[in-house]
């Protein structure tokens with residue numbers, strides 16, 4: 001099993017290269033092995049482009065090498081015609097000996113059918129290799145299909161005594177430079193960033209990727225009464241922006257205003273809106289009211305909390321997690337980064 005797992009780990013490593021470019025598709029990597037040697041590799045590079053299996057098969061110039069080779073892929077090969085033809089059909093055309101994959105594709109158009117097609121072509125199929133790791137790798141994709149909502153990552157920085165801002169709403173500078181840089185990397189990895197009204201009003205955040213390379217996420221914020229001034233960074237037209245409000249439904253100056261009904265459960269309606277537009281993951285960057293409202297409803301999956309050595313004595317309290325399991329802890333210069341998941 002050792003070698004099988006190692007090849008699958010390599011497939012997952014390749015899959016990760018698609019991070020930030022393939023949503024709402026899953027991240028998928030593929031390795032082709034013959035006589036214990038990798039002869040082909042590929043990954044899904046960009047939404048709409050070829051799937052990992054196609055790229056891996058095409059990377060083998062001499063197709064006669066595929067005779068008796070094994071194929072490793074972290075997600076079940078697709079069985080349906082999407083933007084590209086079914087990968088299961090392509091694999092079935094070649095004389096592979098075995099196909100190994102980690103996770104069944106939750107998409108009902110695929111779920112088990114990809115594996116069946118390959119098996120019907122006389123190729124042995126093994127599923128569930130590093131299943132947990134595959135689930136974690138594509139946690140955003142599985143959330144979309146299984147929970148029918150984006151994967152929700154909460155993020156904040158708190159002082160040693162548990163505040164996210166001074167009483168006058170000033171929150172500079174709780175975390176250090178490197179922590180802030182890391183947040184820019186995280187933004188490049190998620191489809192959207194989402195903040196509450198006070199955060200936009202008092203921090204005037206840009207919510208873009210400046211201190212890292214990568215694409216900007218969609219920025220989304222709540223502003224029920226449209227109080228945020230037009231000169232705020234969120235209106236600088238530099239990236240797709242959505243303002244959830246009670247007043248208007250229109251696109252104006254490149255900002256999409258989405259009108260909500262005050263009687264609705266706002267977090268639910270907003271998450272549905274994200275799901276409908278294909279937002280597979282959202283980084284919720286505060287403040288406490290927004291984050292706490294999601295925690296109370298169990299609407300979060302991961303929390304990334306920086307604890308800085310600074311103390312404020314008083315101020316706005318940081319969110320309080322519930323049903324949280326600490327997954328990792330590391331120092332980012334002076335800040336302690338704690339990563340939690342929600343115990344479901």
Ligand SMILES: NC(=O)c1ccc[n+]([C@@H]2O[C@H](COP(=O)([O-])OP(=O)(O)OC[C@H]3O[C@@H](n4cnc5c(N)ncnc54)[C@H](OP(=O)(O)O)[C@@H]3O)[C@@H](O)[C@H]2O)c1
Pocket residue numbers: 155156157158163164165166168169170171174195196197198199200202203222223224225266267285286287288289290291293294316
């Ligand atoms: N240290 C950090 O990591 C960090 C991060 C972000 C922000 N901050 C600081 O946090 C402070 C703001 O925190 P905050 O808790 O006051 O603000 P917030 O969550 O940004 O904004 C609160 C307002 O947003 C609206 N809102 C939030 N969640 C809602 C929900 N679920 N449903 C409906 N409306 C919702 C409400 O607007 P209405 O009042 O119009 O109903 C609410 O009053 C600022 O000082 C900012 O600098 C710190």
